[in-house]
Amino acid sequence: xxxxxxxxxxxxxxxxxxxxxxxSALYGGGESRSRIGSLRVGDPAVAVRAxxxxxxxxxxxxxxxxxxxxxxxxxxxxxxxxxxxEEVLFYLNGRCIYLVGMMGSGKSTVGKIMSEVLxxxxxxxxxxxxxxxxMPSVAQIFKVHSEAFFRDNESSVLRDLSSMRRLVVAxxxxxxxxxxxxxxxxxxxxxxxxxxxxxxxxxxxxVGTASRPLLDQPSGDPYTxxxxxxxxxxxxxxxxxANADVRVSLEExxxxxxxxxxxxxxxxxIAIESLTKIESFVIEHSTDSPTGDSQxxxxxxxxxxx
Numbered sequence: 138x139x140x141x142x143x144x145x146x147x148x149x150x151x152x153x154x155x156x157x158x159x160x161s162a163l164y165g166g167g168e169s170r171s172r173i174g175s176l177r178v179g180d181p182a183v184a185v186r187a188x189x190x191x192x193x194x195x196x197x198x199x200x201x202x203x204x205x206x207x208x209x210x211x212x213x214x215x216x217x218x219x220x221x222x223e224e225v226l227f228y229l230n231g232r233c234i235y236l237v238g239m240m241g242s243g244k245s246t247v248g249k250i251m252s253e254v255l256x257x258x259x260x261x262x263x264x265x266x267x268x269x270x271x272m273p274s275v276a277q278i279f280k281v282h283s284e285a286f287f288r289d290n291e292s293s294v295l296r297d298l299s300s301m302r303r304l305v306v307a308x309x310x311x312x313x314x315x316x317x318x319x320x321x322x323x324x325x326x327x328x329x330x331x332x333x334x335x336x337x338x339x340x341x342x343x344v345g346t347a348s349r350p351l352l353d354q355p356s357g358d359p360y361t362x363x364x365x366x367x368x369x370x371x372x373x374x375x376x377x378x379a380n381a382d383v384r385v386s387l388e389e390x391x392x393x394x395x396x397x398x399x400x401x402x403x404x405x406x407i408a409i410e411s412l413t414k415i416e417s418f419v420i421e422h423s424t425d426s427p428t429g430d431s432q433x434x435x436x437x438x439x440x441x442x443x
Contacts, residue, residue: 214405221412222254228419229255231302233325235295236411237313237381239367239374241341242330243404244307250408252305261307265294275309288315295321310370313377326418328411329381333388334371336399338364383414 234251236244245261252259263275269290272278278287291312298306299321312318319327342359387399390410396402 214403214409218250218254218405218409218412221409221416222251225412225416225419226255228416228423229326233257233298233302233304233306234415235306235308235322235325235327236330237308237322237327237378238310238330239332239334239337239371239378240310241337242310242332243407244330246404247330247407247411248305248307250404251411254408254412255303255305257303257305259305259307260298262291262294262298262312263307263309265298266290266309269294291315292317292321299324311374313374313380319380326383326415327381328383328385328415329378330407330411331378331384331386331388333399334364334367336387337367339400341367383411383418385411385414 234248234255234257236248238244248261249259251257266287267274267278270278270282272281275287278290288311291309292315295306295308295312295318298304304325308318308322312322338360341363385407387402387407390402390406391397391399394402394406
């Protein structure tokens with residue numbers, strides 16, 4: 138199957154609807170929410186359903202011992218998350234949010250929380266590629282076809298998502314290496330989840346590397362092998378990640394909270410910081426010159442020159 142020779146029709150569960158009632162959640166901007174019926178990648182058309190995220194409850198953090206303390210912290214987090222999302226929505230004006238970062242950085246988990254509180258739909262670009270080409274995993278796509286084949290389809294998915302509004306998209310770890318993908322993502326706002334490599338290696342080693350074709354190794358200590366490969370990928374992609382509109386450093390969040398280990402952070406902590414950084418960015422750039430399109434083009438040119 139050649140890249141791009143796939144049709145992709147997306148239907149998502151609208152936020153707030155029960156499991157028995159479905160409708161398209163791919164809306165245009167503003168309050169009119171005009172429906173967009175399908176997302177297509179090439180010809181001939183092959184319809185594949187991609188489900189949006191189920192409602193994600195942001196209240197799940199446990200930061201201190203004792204039932205009352207846990208409940209208090211969770212309620213505080215939920216209220217802060219809700220308030221921040223309401224503030225950010227005013228400035229977003231329906232623009233999509235693209236989460237970028239290394240594999241295992243929590244893009245899908247954080248993205249689902251953000252989409253829920255913003256009233257957006259959530260998509261994982263890796264999952265969309267898997268459904269578009271009819272394979273169960275990225276690892277199998279790499280094995281049967283090639284990384285280039287996967288990247289071509291990944292770009293096609295991002296291209297079509299970029300024509301929509303009110304989406305949170307978790308991108309694959311390598312999506313940033315293609316300048317054309319930045320052209321698509323710059324139509325919205327890009328957020329880099331910057332996680333220390335040792336924390337990523339511990340997380341990945343714990344769950345295994347079988348689903349991550351660029352990390353999977355036949356033998357060796359899982360942590361050591363993961364850290365070595367992640368270090369190489371970070372060297373290759375570091376400048377590309379830095380082109381994101383917003384950088385969310387987990388080390389900085391942990392430091393502000395008095396932690397010395399980013400693993401103590403909850404996804405809600407990261408979602409709150411992401412929304413805070415997004416708000417600051419859009420306020421700062423709302424009246425800046427050059428225009429957003431010119432800024433995006435200049436960043437794309439820098440990526441091409443790498």
